[in-house]
Amino acid sequence: MGRWEPDARGRLAAAALELYGERGYEQTTVAEIARRAGLTERTFFRHYADKREVLFDGSDTLLRLFTDAVAGAPAGTAPLDAVAAALDAAAEFFTDRRDHSRRRQAVIAAHAELRERELIKLASIASALTEALMGRGVAQPAAALSAEAGVAVFKIGFERWVGAEEDAPMARLLRETLEALREIAGDELAE
Template sequence: MGRWEPNARGRLEKAALDLYAERGFEKTTVAEIAARAGVTERTYFRHFADKREVLFGGTAELQGMLTAAVAGAPAAAAPLEATAAALEAIGGVFLGHRDRARRRQEIIQANPELRERELIKMAAFATALAETLRGRGVPDPAAALTAETGIAVFKVAFERWLDAPAEKELPDFIRESLNELRTVTAAP
């Protein structure tokens, strides 16, 4: 190891993405990720519990942002409107990070274990969102339906954003997807 360099976590994330893309998730070891990032394995484990978690860093922060935005929405906001504002808020986190998100998603889609982990993450988001809506006085099943719908909107918008040219960002796709939802649920 050479002299200390800042941003070990960021270097580990980049090294993992590069190695997973080059060799595949299954064939990459923590030791290889650490070496590529210029740190020790011990440093790796200070930041991530295992080699999957390098792809899921920030999950707790995103969930916290999502629930805080719903909880902080105006009292008069309808459940879906509070959820929409929260989705747009977390969409802003991804501004300027489309290429990294695209690479991450390709790695996840190529591995059943990682796809399962991503589904678990989304289910946890929906559960936390429903609980926050209940805390705002939204009864069930409306709280659960709104939360699940919100996560579905996010997933669709995220996939569209990854496939789109660079002129539009994730919050734009979230708004468009919510408008599509409103269109399909509007009375004829």
């Protein structure tokens, strides 16, 4: 086995996604993932707690990108504009990852347990964004509303981006989705 080859984590993630696509998530074992990657089960468990977590690798990085972008927005930036900066940072994270994201999303969409984990990830991002906005002096409920709106924009924009009919860049889709939210909010406030 090629235990000493570089990027064991990446090889495990690639092998898992391939196997989930070929055999299905539930039918794939950790042993099969490790074997496909040319590694041992022990090595798998050094990198991932279980086969589910392979699909959520990078969640911490994404969360950090969101919060760092909000924290780094210029002073006086409106809360939703700070969240827009976070959406731009997220779009950069996904550059050149569309195929991987589409395959990953197909696996997640097919399993309730994985959809639940995805919702937990999004809730964690919303909570962290709320804290980051409050750290900028944004009071409640504006901080939580802006954070939740940003996560909704991300979720809908991401779903559009991984959709089979879409080929637009993620950044454009996120901006369009945010603009649609602003239009809806503007319409509702005008009534």
